[in-house]
Amino acid sequence: MALLFLLWILLIVAIPCSLLLLLLSFLVRPRPVKIPIKGRHVFISGGSSGIGLSLARLAAAEGARVSILARSPDKLQEARQSIRLATGVDVAVFSADVRDAEAVRRTLDEAGPVDVLICNHGVFVARELDLYDVEGLKFTIDVNLTGTFNLIKAALPGMKNRGQRGPGSIALMSSQAGQVGIYGHTAYSASKFGLRGLGEALQQEVIVDDIHVSLIFPPNTETPGFAEEIKTRSEITSIIAASSGTMKADEVAMLTLNGIKSGTFFVTCNFDGIMLALGTASLSPQRSFLVAFFEVVGAGLMRLVALYYQWSWYKTIEKWHSQKNSK
Numbered sequence: 162m163a164l165l166f167l168l169w170i171l172l173i174v175a176i177p178c179s180l181l182l183l184l185l186s187f188l189v190r191p192r193p194v195k196i197p198i199k200g201r202h203v204f205i206s207g208g209s210s211g212i213g214l215s216l217a218r219l220a221a222a223e224g225a226r227v228s229i230l231a232r233s234p235d236k237l238q239e240a241r242q243s244i245r246l247a248t249g250v251d252v253a254v255f256s257a258d259v260r261d262a263e264a265v266r267r268t269l270d271e272a273g274p275v276d277v278l279i280c281n282h283g284v285f286v287a288r289e290l291d292l293y294d295v296e297g298l299k300f301t302i303d304v305n306l307t308g309t310f311n312l313i314k315a316a317l318p319g320m321k322n323r324g325q326r327g328p329g330s331i332a333l334m335s336s337q338a339g340q341v342g343i344y345g346h347t348a349y350s351a352s353k354f355g356l357r358g359l360g361e362a363l364q365q366e367v368i369v370d371d372i373h374v375s376l377i378f379p380p381n382t383e384t385p386g387f388a389e390e391i392k393t394r395s396e397i398t399s400i401i402a403a404s405s406g407t408m409k410a411d412e413v414a415m416l417t418l419n420g421i422k423s424g425t426f427f428v429t430c431n432f433d434g435i436m437l438a439l440g441t442a443s444l445s446p447q448r449s450f451l452v453a454f455f456e457v458v459g460a461g462l463m464r465l466v467a468l469y470y471q472w473s474w475y476k477t478i479e480k481w482h483s484q485k486n487s488k
């Protein structure tokens with residue numbers, strides 16, 4: 162009897178799964194790639210603080226030639242000093258506002274050809290849309306989205322003419338708020354969702370140049386920017402964003418760099434991020450047939466988990482408003 166049961170399991174589970182794995186190992190595109198960091202030019206925007214500073218320190222420690230860009234010259238010098246103290250490596254610093262396309266172009270010309278571009282800069286002021294002024298909405302989109310276009314546009318010619326310097330990478334620092342809309346983050350989520358469309362389209366355009374795109378999706382991360390954000394954001398934003406916990410900048414940086422090195426398109430940072438990636442896979446590229454397997458077999462369950470989170474969030478919103486109205 163037990164033997165029959167085992168045979169039955171083999172027939173209806175193991176064989177279809179094996180066939181699916183075989184099919185996916187043929188289908189997944191683009192093909193897997195490894196991106197070296199040692200001896201390569203890694204250019205990091207927003208590299209003077211938070212996740213970007215951790216990334217710069219990590220890349221320098223791994224033997225990369227590192228350039229960091231940000232607006233404040235003082236913060237850049239402090240960052241340069243802290244990286245030198247931590248790694249003994251002297252990084253190049255460039256002061257420019259990513260919204261200024263001409264300044265970004267001049268910066269990338271001066272920095273020289275880039276092998277790994279990490280578009281990490283970002284601003285995030287959480288506020289309900291009707292309390293946001295138009296300038297504030299425009300500022301968020303201009304920095305987070307248009308600024309990223311400016312960086313890629315300026316870096317791409319040099320990246321395409323790398324010669325025999327191996328595969329290149331363009332990494333876009335998104336957020337879990339770029340996978341699901343978050344209360345109080347209308348402009349921010351719009352800007353981060355925009356990075357996904359940019360990344361998916363760009364990967365199709367630059368695969369021929371052996372350039373590989375990664376999108377990074379951190380949860381709340383302990384950084385100076387986050388410290389500012391939590392001072393003013395709504396309680397609802399805090400409750401919803403807390404669904405995925407809070408990570409350290411060094412942890413996110415290590416996962417980011419590992420994701421870039423392994424050519425991963427969706428780089429997740431925690432278990433909630435893995436569920437989010439499975440739940441939002443849609444038509445995104447996938448290089449790993451194993452991850453593709455879980456995307457295929459897990460899609461239905463992830464939708465159920467997502468509906469639970471939506472139920473929980475709308476319950477929170479309803480409760481918050483009823484408490485506010487009862488005061």
Ligand SMILES: NC(=O)C1=CN([C@@H]2O[C@H](COP(=O)(O)OP(=O)(O)OC[C@H]3O[C@@H](n4cnc5c(N)ncnc54)[C@H](OP(=O)(O)O)[C@@H]3O)[C@@H](O)[C@H]2O)C=CC1
Binds near residue numbers: 211232337384387
């Ligand atoms: N912290 C978090 O909870 C999370 C952050 N992220 C994302 O990670 C990235 C880094 O965030 P985090 O480390 O927290 O941010 P920080 O505020 O700590 O650092 C932001 C960096 O970006 C630079 N920057 C900001 N605006 C511009 C601009 N217009 N031009 C050039 N550089 C600019 C800042 O330097 P300067 O001000 O001198 O220009 C600074 O170096 C962002 O894209 C953010 O959206 C994603 C998920 C969670």
Ligand SMILES: CCCCCCCCCCCCCCCC(=O)[C@@H](N)CO
Binds near residue numbers: 404405437
């Ligand atoms: C399919 C099932 C999904 C289950 C998991 C859902 C959890 C989502 C939580 C979203 C948290 C968003 C944090 C944004 C952090 C951020 O970017 C701001 N701090 C500004 O930087």
